[in-house]
Amino acid sequence: MANYPKKYDVIVVGGGHAGCEAALAAARMGCSTLMLAIDLDKIAAMPCSPSIGGMAKGHLVKEIDALGGEMAKIADQTAIQYKTLNTKKGPAVQATRTQNDKGRYHTAMKAVVECQANLDLKQALVERLVVEGGRILGIEDATGFGYQAPCVVLATGTFLSGLVHIGFATMQAGRAGEFAAYGLPAHLKELGFMLGRMKTGTPPRLDRDSIDFSRFEKQPLEDGTPTFSFSNPSARLPRRHSYIGHTSEAVHQLVRDNLHLSALHSGIIKGVPARYCPSFEDKIVRFPERESHQIILEPEGLDTREVYASGLGNSLPMEVQIRMVRSVCGLEEAEIMRPAYAIEYDFVNPLQLKPTLETKRIEGLFMAGQINGTSGYEEAAAQGMWAGINAACVVQQRPAFVLDRSQAYMAVMVDDLVTKGTREPYRMFTSRAEYRLMLREDNADLRLAEIGYELGLLDAGTLKDNRERKAMIETEIQRIKKTVIKPRPEVNAYLEERQTPALNNGVHLDQLLKRAELGYEAVNRLAPAEPAPEGRVTRQVEIEIKYEGYIQRQLQEIEKFRHLERIKLSDQLDYALIHGLSSELREKLAAVRPTSLGQASRIEGMTPAAISVLMVHLRTWKNR
The missing domain is CATH 1.10.10.1800 (tRNA uridine 5-carboxymethylaminomethyl modification enzyme MnmG/GidA)
Structure with missing residues (x-):
């Protein structure tokens, strides 16, 4: 195998939201970094909703910014609508959301990546990892050409064995119109990783000029200019309205009559869908009592006529999609510019990851984003930053970057993934954070700026x-x-x-x-x-x-939480020898290998009695 003459410190595979933050973090910390993408014209693409933030997701974006990441700045530069959610509720659950010009978002992020010192950007389809003695040495692309680095971050999104479904038509694609990666997931299985299958999807895009907006409710634009970034960027684009409408019983009956043609409900799709963001035909099945469902028409940008029809995501054949869309009041003449589709893809069970997002099986190999079973741009970007920082820490022989659940939403997400795993696309919610009053959007910089500076990501x-x-x-x-x-x-x-x-x-x-x-x-x-x-x-x-x-009161709860976090568990503990624990718990402990008693307490099925048994065994083990 021929290798590129330059050796890197960190290679990032993937140019989506996770890949961009991972590569930027490693490069800004002083590591020689390479980012490889299947298509350089799709860097930081927005294949689904052209928006950033929302409930709990906005918290992640603020935290990325507070640590020195890029998503918040690009979101502010390309926002065509701002909204503050939950203004009538307490500050812990208030969140920022932007509607973005997706073309400008991609262009702006690509410009930042291209201009970043220590960061090279190349187009390649990665097929294999180069591993020797349990350590990563680099990657090999589809042509057999190699790139070398002691740390690799896989941020592959929905591209691992990706299949796009429109009715019974199935296409191998990572996103509609883009190559999928089939060699890499097969190689991961060869290396011993457990892979699963998940499903997501996207609604149709409609021609703006074919929509009767007078039949929809125009959403007011928010006064003022709230921003994601604490640096208050000055770029401001013109604002654009969104519109709300509703489906009718006629639309629902049309879907019921054609469920047998749905890729999801006919059994063609094997991947697990997101419970919290169901497709339209899934809503019809799960909520038969509902007489209507909300539709939000959101502009995709200033220079395009495409409109994102939020709420109409489905995997029905094109001819059914046309009838379904045109059965909605105000869309009788609507033209579909891009059909809705479902996509299923491989993911790696996140129980195989350490709290740094490094894999337990291969040293120097990190994973971030949808490959870990998550959904959403914001979840991906936060994991990308986390993995990129830790890859740089390994190269520079610095202490690992691991925040705890009382410090950040991104820490809650990572801890959930590596401790509990996920059986469905994981989405961040404020309810997942026990200490959410302390983890507000508005104080993210006060919580994390010192850490960002110590890492070299803030000036x-x-x-x-x-x-x-x-x-x-x-x-x-x-x-x-x-x-x-x-x-x-x-x-x-x-x-x-x-x-x-x-x-x-x-x-x-x-x-x-x-x-x-x-x-x-x-x-x-x-x-x-x-x-x-x-x-x-x-x-x-x-x-x-x-x-x-x-x-x-919450500070007192955090102190109790940190007491358990300070009790470290050795990686050498043999859980099979611990009497008093069920065989199921012993298996879970052996699989997760928690780093602390606190993490062990959050494993599903762990009881106070089991924690007491673990503490007794730990004291005995230390004495021996």
Whole structure:
């Protein structure tokens, strides 16, 4: 096998959202990095919804940015619509979502990757891994040409044995119109990896000029310009509206009559679909009582007429898709520019990964994104960054980068994957995070900027700004706690205006701010700071004071959690010898090989009694 003359520190296989963040992280940490993609014209493509963020996903994007990643900046540069979700709920579950120009997103990210120092970009279809003595040495492409590196990150998306389904028509493809990789998954099986099969899909794209938008509800554009990136990028594109409509019983009956033609319901597809994002024909089967389902028409960009018909994803034949779409009010004349399709692909059981996302079977081999059984651009990008950082840490002989569940959403996701595995496409939810009040979107930079700087992903100026903001927040909190508000007429008039009880005695300002009817504007009215703090400071001050009791309770829970995390489990433990555990638990412990008692406690089926048995055995083992 001929090899490329240059040897790299890290090779990243895949140019999607996981691959881009992995390659950028490794290169920015000083590693000589190569990113290989099947098609360089599809770097950071958006094959499904042209949007970034949303519930819990927005948290991941903010964390990527806080550590020094790129997704948030590109999302801001290419946003054609912003939305803040859950504004009527508490700050822990509020989330940012953008609708993006997918063409500009790809172009902008590709430009960043191409211009990044220490990073080469090449087009190749990877077929095999070069492994010797349980260590990765490089990769081999479809032509038999090789590239060498001591660390490789596989970020292959839906391309492993990818099959696209439209009715009974099946095509080998990683995405519609793109090559799939068949040699690599076969080779992974040869190496002893357990692979499974998953399914996802995408709805049809419609010609904007063939849609009667007057029959849909126009969604208002959000006031202001919320951003993902804490660096507040200045690029702003024109905004575009989305439209909401609904299906009818006629549409549902048409689908029921043609279910036998669906690739999903006829049994052709073997992959496991996502429960949380079902296809349209799946909704009809699972929710027969529903008289209608929501459809959202979302523009795919400023310079294209294609409209993303969210809610109409299916795997029906084209002739049925046309009838189905045209049965929707407002789409009677709609032209389908790209049909909906389902795609199934191979994934690697994530129980075969360490908390660093390095494989247990082969040293130096990392996996990130949909190959690990996840879904979504944001989940993929966060894993890509995690794997890229850890690959660089291996090369540079630095301590591993592993956050715990109290530090970041991305840590919750990785811990879930490597501890519990997944039987369906894994999606991030706020409900998965036990300490979500501490892991808000708005404080991601305060949580993670120091770590990003230590890794070499953030510059000194960014860290300085971060530290100054932390100091301002603490100063303002202490000022508010020391300020006493007396029951003056103008004070009580303001409180009555805000429909909250007047004062009979003097109270500290923080006690007033805890009232549900009052926000930081009350501080500005009753005892303003000089000079006035910026909005990012005042938001943190308000949250810290309003939720002080809940935050203190969660900090106590985190300390208990970290106590178990500090009790490390040796990789040499033989779980088969532990009496008092069921055979099922012994098998799970042996498969996961948890690094701490805390991780062991999160394995499915683990009980407090089993943890006690494990602790007793651990003490005995250490004494021996």
